[in-house]
Amino acid sequence: MPRISDERRAANRAVILDAARRCFARDGFHQTSMPDLVAEAGISAGAFYRYFASKEEIVREIAHETFVNLASGLVATLERLDAPSVADVVEVITTALSAATFTADGREIDLDVQARVAVDAWGAVLRDEGLRREAGQGLRRFDAGIAGALARGQAAGRVSAGLDVADGAALVVSLLPGLILRRAAFGTDASAVGRAAAALLDAPAATRTGAHRSRTLPSASSPLSQE
């Protein structure tokens, strides 16, 4: 077996995973065979099997990406928000899920493809304890990232003091599968949800408790304001 560099190895692996994502998005985990994957990757079966010995390994790796990488990217963006409102946090998510691609491990991944794969990955989670554990970790990291952002917003008076930030995180994170599913099944982007969140949630906490501050005050302090 010829020795290859780490860079070459990583590139081959990326080629295989990109091919797997395309196959799974088109045909689903169950209707895709190992020969389908080898053919799509355009490399020899011998080379392919040096990276992944079975379809199950590839399914796990692709599902892993879905849960961990997407959450990591969103959490990193949330951490850059100083004092967000709930609507700002929702906007991070709706903006990310309306984009054409997302970046994971320095690679651009087609979000239409990833959305379709995510729906299959949820089904896989129900029947694979290891995946369920990984999905749970991704979810907890995501919950914590959102709760942290909401807590900073709350400290700055931009999120209602009456909100338990863990509950708020549960609300916001619950939007994600619906947005992904709607995009995968119907091509619907997330902008309507972003607008609704802005209309319903953007009032600073001071307004929410009946103070005189108008909710039409400039929201220029919003780090994600599009005005």
Added chain:
Amino acid sequence: MPRISDERRAANRAVILDAARRCFARDGFHQTSMPDLVAEAGISAGAFYRYFASKEEIVREIAHETFVNLASGLVATLERLDAPSVADVVEVITTALSAATFTADGREIDLDVQARVAVDAWGAVLRDEGLRREAGQGLRRFDAGIAGALARGQAAGRVSAGLDVADGAALVVSLLPGLILRRAAFGTDASAVGRAAAALLDAPAATRTGAHRSRTLPSASSPLSQE
């Protein structure tokens, strides 16, 4: 072939669909075979095939239930709300999805089972045009039911006048897959999301625009108030 009454026919069909739901919830659509379904139903293969000629037909029927029946039940409940706030509308959904069962066509269906089946049904939608059409119809009916409820709430001043009710419906309906997935994968109930919605969304529109009305006013007018 012996003639049987319509009641008997309906009962047999229900037995088959209950068995199919249990099989699909346990093993998924793809890992369930027609003989598995016949065995679980506990009736002869000959009798079984009089109702459903293929697994695909049963998958379609079960997926149909998921999209149409659940939405119909929720829409019927939403129609009974006179002038709901956004939180009231969310509470209809979180309450329904926290229950042990839901009722469809007069039958009680186990919601843990239905939640797991729903996740598989989403995957099926991506690759079956007929199912996609049905899911789209269920979704539009659901969107319309929510938008109608929000419009009544808006007319009564309980929903912010600045909300486009179609956007609001998109927000609320986007919560559903996340709540179903979290229950199916982790057994998490929807109560945290209900609490967050109440904390963030229950202020009447008058409060949201900075009027003097306190949001700690009694909310006894809420048709779903649990106090």
